Amino acid sequence: AQSVTQLDSHVSVSEGTPVLLRCNYSSSYSPSLFWYVQHPNKGLQLLLKYTSAATLVKGINGFEAEFKKSETSFHLTKPSAHMSDAAEYFCVVSRSSASGGSYIPTFGRGTSLIVHP
Amino acid sequence: GAGVSQSPRYKVAKRGQDVALRCDPISGHVSLFWYQQALGQGPEFLTYFQNEAQLDKSGLPSDRFFAERPEGSVSTLKIQRTQQEDSAVYLCASSLIAGGSTDTQYFGPGTRLTVL
Numbered sequence: 001a002q003s004v005t006q007l008d009s010h011v012s013v014s015e016g017t018p019v020l021l022r023c024n025y026s027s028s029y030s031p032s033l034f035w036y037v038q039h040p041n042k043g044l045q046l047l048l049k050y051t052s053a054a055t056l057v058k059g060i061n062g063f064e065a066e067f068k069k070s071e072t073s074f075h076l077t078k079p080s081a082h083m084s085d086a087a088e089y090f091c092v093v094s095r096s097s098a099s100g101g102s103y104i105p106t107f108g109r110g111t112s113l114i115v116h117p
Numbered sequence: 118g119a120g121v122s123q124s125p126r127y128k129v130a131k132r133g134q135d136v137a138l139r140c141d142p143i144s145g146h147v148s149l150f151w152y153q154q155a156l157g158q159g160p161e162f163l164t165y166f167q168n169e170a171q172l173d174k175s176g177l178p179s180d181r182f183f184a185e186r187p188e189g190s191v192s193t194l195k196i197q198r199t200q201q202e203d204s205a206v207y208l209c210a211s212s213l214i215a216g217g218s219t220d221t222q223y224f225g226p227g228t229r230l231t232v233l
Binding site: 032042044045102103105106108109 | 120121148150152157158159160161162165167172173176208210215217218219220221222223224225226227
């Protein structure tokens with residue numbers, strides 16, 4: 001079975017300071033991991049994904065994440081927060097379908113990023 | 118460009134009513150997923166289509182929930198005899214290929230269902 005835990009329900013930072021959103025996963029095999037962002041009244045958008053290539057993954061809008069197998073973590077970081085980064089962020093692990101033949105994403109509960117001016 | 122669209126964006130139903138939620142995926146996308154997102158939670162998988170075939174419906178919470186994609190493009194999620202616990206945002210997502218572990222899913226804006 002696969003699962004994902006987002007350790008913080010809310011993270012509050014000041015504009016221009018670093019962002020760290022934490023994610024731990026469990027998986028019975030080599031996982032594929034994703035971060036999605038959800039802005040109010042907009043659809044979920046992919047930020048980045050890890051697919052067993054480079055462990056440091058760069059995404060859109062200056063975000064990156066590092067896959068650490070020994071720690072079963074996939075934390076999302078950004079060096080300098082911008083007001084437009086305020087949104088809900090979801091860490092996702094792919095699990096095999098119960099019926100076979102496809103992979104089903106399992107979402108974490110989300111972390112709300114609040115950016116203060 | 119054309120993304121995933123969903124209609125209606127908002128639906129209010131009285132308990133016991135039937136509702137139908139529509140999803141228009143990106144043209145040519147093989148895979149289509151439905152999710153239920155309760156307030157303050159992450160999306161939870163409901164069902165998955167590969168073209169017109171419903172390959173996984175393990176996430177449907179009860180037999181009141183039914184989904185179809187008869188021509189392999191537009192999909193409809195139907196909820197019969199709605200209950201208050203069905204109140205949630207229903208998300209549709211599509212991906213280009215057939216449900217691979219590394220697929221990027223493209224999400225619609227969702228339909229917010231409120232059952233009174």
